[in-house]
Amino acid sequence: MDITTDRSQTFYRRLSFILLIILWLVLFIIDIMMGKVEIKVSELWNAIFQSSQHSDAQLILYNFRLPKAIAAVLAGVALGISGLLTQTYFRNPLAGPDVLGVSAGASLGVAVVVLVFSQFMPTYFFTVAGSWTIILAACIGAGLTMSMITLIASMIRDHVTLLVLGLMVGAAFSSIITVIQYLSNESLLKSFVVWGFGSIRHLTFSHLAVMTPFVILGTVLAFLSIKSLNALLLGEKYAQTLGIHVNRARLLIFFSIIFLAGTITAFCGPIAFVAITVPHLSRMLFRTNDHFVLIPASLMIGGVMVLLSDILSQWPGSDISLPINALTSLMGIPLIIAILLRRKMG
Amino acid sequence: MNSALEVRNLQIGYYRRNRDFSAGPFSFSLQKGELAMLIGPNGVGKSTLLRTLAGLTLPLSGEITIDGVAIGDISRSEIARLVAFVSTETSFPFYLSVYDLVSLGRIPYQNWMGRLSANDKQVVEQAIELMQIGHLRHKSLQEISDGERQKALIARALAQDTPMMLLDEPTAFLDIVNKHYIIHRLIDIAHQQRKTVLLTTHDLNVAIAESDRLLVMLNDRFLCGAPEDLQLNNQLNLLFKHQFHFDPHSGTLKRNRDLHHKAIVLAQPSVSRTVIRLTQKALERIGYESTDAGHYLKIMVNKVENEYQWNVESPEGGELASCSNLYTLCCFLNDCKQ
CATH class of the missing domain: 3.40.50.800 (Anticodon-binding domain)
Structure with a gap:
C-alpha cells in the first residue's frame, strides 16, 4: 500500500471512531431525557451538578433512566462483540448467538433455575446471590448450546443447514420456556417478569454491578483474541500453520461469546438482530475484516443501535413504549435482507 | 550441501473412525533453492505427507528436520517461521482484500494485537511485487479470478518469509497460461530466493519438464531424484500400472496397446x-x-x-x-x- 492511501485510511478510521463516540454520547443523553416524564436539559444539568437539591428529575434520573441507558450500552457492546466473534468462530457471516439458538439456550438456563429456586425460596432472586445464580445459569445454558452447535458445525460444512438447525434449536428452547411459564404458579411468573424477559427497563444499579464485570471479562477475552480471530478468517488449517494454537484460541472465543451473550440474555431478555447486524455495519463502515478495528467498531455501533432502539421505542409525546426487541428487529432485518440479496444476485 | 529438509524414516497417517490410513516409511532430503514436485495416484497420501511436513498432522514415527531444526521439538509459532503452507482451500466466506490476505502471512512475527510493523509492511510489499498482483491489492478475494486468487495465496505464503514452502495442488483448476505462470514464478522464487519449494501436482508433463526434484509416491514404494534420472531407469512407468507408458521421445504418455x-x-x-x-x-x-x-x-x-x-x-x-x-x-x- 502506498503511503498516501495508508495515511488517508488511518485518517478515515480515526474520524469514524470520533464520530461514533460523539453519536454515542448524544444518544446516551437523549435516552436519559426521554420517557414518560420528559427531563429537560436544565433539569438534567441541575440533577447532575447540584446534587444537594432532591428533585423529581434527580430521582427519576438515578433510579430509572441512568441504569436503563447504561444497560442499553452494555447490551449493545456485548451483543455487537458476541455477534462478530460468533461469525468468525463459525466462519459464517450470517451467524449470531440469537440465530444459532445460543441466546435461547441462555434463557432456558435462567428459566430452569428460576423454576427450581422459586419453589423453595421465592425471594431468592431479589438478592445479589440471586443475580449471580441467574448469570451462571445463563452462561451454562449458552455454553451447552454453543458446544452442541460447534459439534454440529464440525460435522456439517454447509452454512445454510447450520443456520436452519440453529434456528430450530432456538425455537425448541423458546417452546420449552413457554411450557415452563404455563406450568408455573403465580409467584414464579412474577419472578420471570421481575427478571424482565425482553426489557432493559427493570434493571437497577445492583443488577448492573453484576452484569458489568461479565461484559468486561467477555470484552477483554475478545481483545486478547484479535490475532487468532484474524488468522481464523482463513480457516483452522491456515491458522495453525500461522502458529496459532487453534483449540486454545477457539476456547477463549467460546467463553467470550457465552459470557457476553449469556449475561445480556439473562438480564435483558432476547434482543434480536443486534448481534448479526452490527458486525456487518462495522465491516461496511471500516471496509476491513481486521478484528483490531472490528471489535472496537462493533462495540461502538452495538451501543449506538441499542440506544437508538430504546429512544425510538418510547417516542416522545406518546404513552406507548414498545418492546426494544421489536425495534432492533425492524432496524436489523432490512439490512440483513439487503446483504443476502446482494450476495445471491452477485 | 546443506539440506533444507531432511526426512528420516517418516511414517505418516491418521486414525479416524472407520478410516485408518498410514503410509511410509519415507526418507529423503531437499536442498536449498530447489523446487520439488510430488506426484502419485489419488489417495496415496500426498496431501497427508504435505500436512505432516507443515506440522498440521503429527507423524506416526520418524523425524522431520527443517533448516537443521527437528520440528517435533519446537513450538507451533516456531514452525510457522520455518514452513509456509498453501492448501487446496480457496473459498473465504468474508470480505478479505488481497492486501489483508497477504498481511496475514506476518502473523507469526506479531504480538497479540496483530499490527504490521514497518518491516512487516515491507515484506508484504515484496511478496505482492514478486507475484505481480499490485493492481489487485484492494480487490476482494471474491471478485478476482481463480488464477489471481492462487497468486494472492502464494504471496501470503511468501510474506510468511520461511525457508520452506509447501503447496497442495497449486495449479489445479487453472487454465494453461496461469498454470505455467505460477509454476515458473515458483521456480524463480526457489532459485532466486534460495527457498525450498515442494508442491503436489497431477500434471506429469509439467512435473517432468520443470521440477528440480521429482518425488514419486506409490503404494509400495517412494522414488526421489531428478526427473531425467527417473526416466533413465524407466521408473516413471511404475506410476501407470501397465496401462500407459511414458515415451521419453515425445515426452508424452502413451497408451499401451498392440497396433494390428x-x-x-x-x-x-x-x-x-x-x-x-x-x-x-x-x-x-x-x-x-x-x-x-x-x-x-x-x-x-x-x-x-x-x-x-x-x-x-x-x-x-x-x-x-x-x-x-x-x-x-x-x-x-x-x-x-x-
Missing part, C-alpha cells in the same frame, strides 16, 4: 519432419504402426503449391485415394481395416 495394422509413410524431401511425425501420430491413434518396408499400404506425403497431399497406394502399387487433410486420410484408412 501397418503402413509405410514416405515423403518428398520438401516435406518437413513435423508433418511426417504428425502423420505417424495420426496413424498410431487409429491403430496403424508405421514401418519402413514390407508388403503394406504406402502413404506418400506430397507438397503441391504449399498444400499438403496424402496419397494412399496399395501394396501392389495402385493408387487408392488422395486426401487433402489428415482427417480424410484417417477416415479412409479406418475403412481399409475392414
